[in-house]
Amino acid sequence: DQQVKQNSPSLSVQEGRISILNCDYTNSMFDYFLWYKKYPAEGPTFLISISSIKDKNEDGRFTVFLNKSAKHLSLHIVPSQPGDSAVYFCAASDGSSGDKLTFGTGTRLAVRP
Amino acid sequence: SQTIHQWPATLVQPVGSPLSLECTVEGTSNPNLYWYRQAAGRGLQLLFYSVGIGQISSEVPQNLSASRPQDRQFILSSKKLLLSDSGFYLCAWRGGYNEQFFGPGTRLTVL
Numbered sequence: 397d398q399q400v401k402q403n404s405p406s407l408s409v410q411e412g413r414i415s416i417l418n419c420d421y422t423n424s425m426f427d428y429f430l431w432y433k434k435y436p437a438e439g440p441t442f443l444i445s446i447s448s449i450k451d452k453n454e455d456g457r458f459t460v461f462l463n464k465s466a467k468h469l470s471l472h473i474v475p476s477q478p479g480d481s482a483v484y485f486c487a488a489s490d491g492s493s494g495d496k497l498t499f500g501t502g503t504r505l506a507v508r509p
Numbered sequence: 510s511q512t513i514h515q516w517p518a519t520l521v522q523p524v525g526s527p528l529s530l531e532c533t534v535e536g537t538s539n540p541n542l543y544w545y546r547q548a549a550g551r552g553l554q555l556l557f558y559s560v561g562i563g564q565i566s567s568e569v570p571q572n573l574s575a576s577r578p579q580d581r582q583f584i585l586s587s588k589k590l591l592l593s594d595s596g597f598y599l600c601a602w603r604g605g606y607n608e609q610f611f612g613p614g615t616r617l618t619v620l
Contacts, residue, residue: 400552428606430608437597438614439599439601439612439613440553445606485552485553489607496555496568497555498555499553499554501551501552
């Protein structure tokens with residue numbers, strides 16, 4: 397049972413445009429959500445997170461939006477840069493299971509120069 | 510600042526051979542530590558986590574085991590590797606509110 401889903405395995409965006417990566421979840425107990433960026437043969441790098449008490453969190457070019465009623469979150473990257481090309485994972489945790497994270501399967505972003 | 514190390518970076522092992530992957534964390538004490546595996550084209554699967562020395566929780570029944578002999582050391586082992594054990598193994602520690610920070614990973618190929 398995939399509790400965190402990233403239904404788009406890949407996304408291609410022109411440099412300078414907005415990249416929107418989507419993530420859906422099924423477990424209503426999830427209360428904290430994170431986005432990670434991963435280059436090939438490297439460990440994931442933490443990008444940004446959001447608590448369920450918020451609906452938006454912004455950090456520079458990265459903004460995460462949370463829609464709890466739809467059980468949906470998205471990561472916006474504006475403007476997109478070629479160096480943003482990587483695989484992006486969303487992850488979620490719930491208080492009852494401690495600090496374990498459940499990851500999605502990832503979306504590969506390609507930013508075209 | 511905190512850093513996390515994993516070794517080896519790559520490993521090619523025959524089926525049936527033993528395995529030992531090591532992870533160490535610097536710059537923090539008593540961290541929560543995690544082992545994940547990323548199989549080809551898949552997401553990250555949590556294998557084990559540890560909240561302290563000698564304390565290991567297993568998430569998925571499998572051919573692997575974990576140990577935490579020291580506060581900042583986490584070891585992933587197997588007595589006999591299977592082909593299905595191939596993958597990219599990642600160690601992580603918990604920081605901040607609930608963020609996990611990952612090491613560089615070990616690419617394991619079982620032939």
